[in-house]
Amino acid sequence: MLLLLIRHGLTPHVGNKLSGWASGVHLSDEGRAQADRLAERLHDVQIDAVYSSPLDRSLETALPVARDHKVRVRQREELGEVKYGALEGRSLKTLAKGKLWSRLRAWPSDVRFPNGESLRETQARAVAAIEQLRAEHPKQVVAVVSHGDWIRLSVAHYSGVHIDLYRRLNIDPASVSAIHFFEYGPIIQRVNDTGDLSTLARRQA
Numbered sequence: 001m002l003l004l005l006i007r008h009g010l011t012p013h014v015g016n017k018l019s020g021w022a023s024g025v026h027l028s029d030e031g032r033a034q035a036d037r038l039a040e041r042l043h044d045v046q047i048d049a050v051y052s053s054p055l056d057r058s059l060e061t062a063l064p065v066a067r068d069h070k071v072r073v074r075q076r077e078e079l080g081e082v083k084y085g086a087l088e089g090r091s092l093k094t095l096a097k098g099k100l101w102s103r104l105r106a107w108p109s110d111v112r113f114p115n116g117e118s119l120r121e122t123q124a125r126a127v128a129a130i131e132q133l134r135a136e137h138p139k140q141v142v143a144v145v146s147h148g149d150w151i152r153l154s155v156a157h158y159s160g161v162h163i164d165l166y167r168r169l170n171i172d173p174a175s176v177s178a179i180h181f182f183e184y185g186p187i188i189q190r191v192n193d194t195g196d197l198s199t200l201a202r203r204q205a
Helices: 029-041 056-069 099-106 119-136 148-159 163-168
Strands: 002-007 049-052 073-075 141-146 176-182 185-193
Touching: 002 056, 002 119, 002 148, 029 056, 049 056, 056 073, 056 141, 119 141, 119 148, 119 163, 148 163, 148 176, 148 185
Parallel strands: 002 141, 049 073, 049 141
Antiparallel strands: 002 176, 176 185
8 A cells, every 4th residue: 555645735824823623724825726736746646545634724635636536535533633622723932932832842742732632642543544544445545635743643653753753754735745555564655745756656555
């Protein structure tokens, strides 16, 4: 199986607010242009199925890719972003001044977001979702459109990086990370790729 992990395109919140599961966060004009370019970049790559987080910004990014490959977008709750709870919608500048954010930088695996979940729980949810997709789509190519931290935690797991180091992985809007699952383990083929994806074309999963 070849798994393509795609972060949604830009929104007005990226770099400004912690969106999490907040409703009504849509792609910006630049984000919509990124989604269109993403579909073009993936045009020659075999994609058998497209899945998305149920959040608007992910669905809006997934649709151009799905249309180009003539498949439907399948939504799954477990592909959604970290549940930041009471912090959702707050300014990143404000959050950066708080004690919780300092703990998040120092010891991410020990942090639980108020009225939300821990990063350990998010990673467990993400890995369980990916393993389910592996079971449902053996020897196929599957695109999953999700969120920055969800993808970072997933890539960290399959590359053997501890949660406390997950922030060393950068995942830009509309980037593609690719994991090829073989019988004897996963191979990380791309991380945060925003350029040419032609070498993934016609690759057997």
